[in-house]
Amino acid sequence: MNQLQHLARVRDEDLAGQASGAGARALLPALTAEEPGSRPSAVVTRRTHRARRTRRVLAGALAAGALVAAAVVGPAVLGTEGIATSYANSAMDIRLEGDYYVAVIKNPLADYAEFTEGFKAVGLNVRLRPVPSSPSQVGQVTGVSAGPGGGAGTASWHPNDDRRIGTGTSPAGCDLARSGCSMTVLVRRDYRGDGVVKLGRPARPGEKYQNLRPATAEGEMLEGFRVDEKTVGEVRAEIDRRGLKAVFEVITPAPGNNGWRVDPAEQTAEVGDDWIVWEARSERQGVVRLQVTKERLPKNPIYGGPKPTTYNG
Numbered sequence: 001m002n003q004l005q006h007l008a009r010v011r012d013e014d015l016a017g018q019a020s021g022a023g024a025r026a027l028l029p030a031l032t033a034e035e036p037g038s039r040p041s042a043v044v045t046r047r048t049h050r051a052r053r054t055r056r057v058l059a060g061a062l063a064a065g066a067l068v069a070a071a072v073v074g075p076a077v078l079g080t081e082g083i084a085t086s087y088a089n090s091a092m093d094i095r096l097e098g099d100y101y102v103a104v105i106k107n108p109l110a111d112y113a114e115f116t117e118g119f120k121a122v123g124l125n126v127r128l129r130p131v132p133s134s135p136s137q138v139g140q141v142t143g144v145s146a147g148p149g150g151g152a153g154t155a156s157w158h159p160n161d162d163r164r165i166g167t168g169t170s171p172a173g174c175d176l177a178r179s180g181c182s183m184t185v186l187v188r189r190d191y192r193g194d195g196v197v198k199l200g201r202p203a204r205p206g207e208k209y210q211n212l213r214p215a216t217a218e219g220e221m222l223e224g225f226r227v228d229e230k231t232v233g234e235v236r237a238e239i240d241r242r243g244l245k246a247v248f249e250v251i252t253p254a255p256g257n258n259g260w261r262v263d264p265a266e267q268t269a270e271v272g273d274d275w276i277v278w279e280a281r282s283e284r285q286g287v288v289r290l291q292v293t294k295e296r297l298p299k300n301p302i303y304g305g306p307k308p309t310t311y312n313g
Contacts, residue, residue, distance in 0.1 A: 083122060083123040084121050084122045084123070085122065086122075087118045087121040087122055088118075089114050089117065089118060090106070090107060090110060090114065091105070091106060091107045091110035091111070091114035091115055091118070092104060092105050092106055092107075092110075092114065092115055092118045093106060094118045094119065094121075094122060096122070096189060099188055099189055099190075100186045100187065100188055100189065101119075101122055101124060101186070101187045101188075101189060102170075102184055102185075102186050103115075103118060103119070103184060103185045103186070103187070104170050104182050104183075104184050105139075105182055105183040105184065105185070105199075106182065108138075108139030108140070108183060108199060108200075109138075109139060109201065109202075112128050112129070112130050112199070115127075115128035115199075116128060119187070124187050124191060124195075125192075125193070125194050125195065126165070126185070126187055126191075126195040126196075126197065127194075127195070127196050127197070128185075128196075128197050128198075128199050129196050129197070129198050129199070130198075130199055130200075130201040131143075131198045131199070131200060131201065131210040131211065132200075132201060132202070132203035132204065132207045132208065132209055132210055133200030133201060133202075133203065133209055133210065133211040134200075134203070134209045134211055134213060134215075134219075134220055134221075134282040135202075135219060135220075136213065136217065136218065136219030136220055137200040137209075137211040137213055138200045138201060138202050139176075139183070139199070139200055139201075140176060140183060140199070140200050141167045141183055141185065141197060141198065141199055141200075142198045142199065142200050142210070142211040142212070142213075143197075143198040143211075143212075144165050144166070144167060144195070144196075144197050144198070145195070145196050145198075164187065164188045164191045164193065164195070165185070165186070165187050165188075165191065165195045165197070166185075166186045167183065167184065167185055167186065167197070168183075168184045168186060169181055169182065169183060169184060170182045170183075170184045183199075185197050198210070203284065203285065205285070206284060206285075207284060208283060208284050209281075209282050209283065209284060211282075212281065213281075213282065214279060214280060214281065214282075215227075215280040215281055215282045215288045215289075216280055220282050221242065221244055221282055221286075221288055222238065222239070222242070222244075222280055222288060225238050226307075227277045227279065227280045227290070228277065228278055228279060228300055228302075228307045229276065229277070229278070229296075229300065230276075230277050231273060231274055231275065231276060231277070232248075232271055232272065232273050232274070232275045232276070232277055232290065232292060233273030233274065234277075235277045235280070235290060236273065239288055243286075244286055244287065244288055245286060245287045245288070246287070246288050246289075246290055247283055247287060247288070247289050247290070248267075248271045248289070248290050248292055249262060249267070249281075249289055249290065249291045249292070250262075250263070250266040250267055250269050250271070250292060250293070250294075251278065251291050251292070251293060251301065251302075252266065253293065253297060253301040254301065257297050257298060257299050257300075257301040257304065258301070258304040259301060259304065260291075260301040260302060269294075271292055272294075275292045275293065275294050276292060276293055276294075276295070276296045276297070277290050277291070277292050278291050278292065278293065278297075278300050278301060278302045279291045279300075279302045279307070
């Protein structure tokens, strides 16, 4: 006999306001199962299966109720034009604040599709692209680019700026290394371009880093050691002392040493210990890339002058 037939006689009106009424007493045995060992095993099995079937019926009803609730709550996040003004998932919270959508990154190591999903929900074509990064840059924005419709962003943001994409922190100006500080990505509400925000992810063994933070910065392999304007021999001694390896990138200075480029034909040159180092980059785990020239120059071509102290970690 179908055990659920007994439940058909229990109606909502029987239960309303009667937590201990006859209807409730009829429903209670179907929701509870005997503890194993309290009855013979065959009886326990039959009663347990019956309880599980009943729980599935009730769970389906609860799920249906949750869907109805969601349908009611959903429109509350829509603007007058039918586009969402806020969105949240496990990776990010995004909401419209004035002229900008402000996305607070809650979990920078989440599935990156979740970030794109959030921007799409508010009508923006912005993608977060995971890039292999050195340990100090994992979970941080390492670059911002914008296609037609907006200019490139920078690492800071002010409400009066007219750029289309920017980054910042929440709370504003906080230290990302401290608890309670989160990255933010900011996109103007009228942005119609195709934007890409690079977010650091852990590198696989042997994979090259794609962030540009100097290897001398805090948390990097040469933290606390200035390499700029030293000879290759001096820098290599420190690299050896730290158990690291060095590779070289020969740079060609721009006129007036205001900038530089990399000439592929120059990369086969044999770098001597008397060459000059202008910067060090984290190449991959255990390997540092030194940017060098054969001659000492009047000023650092990487920075167009002395290296700013803010780049020293």
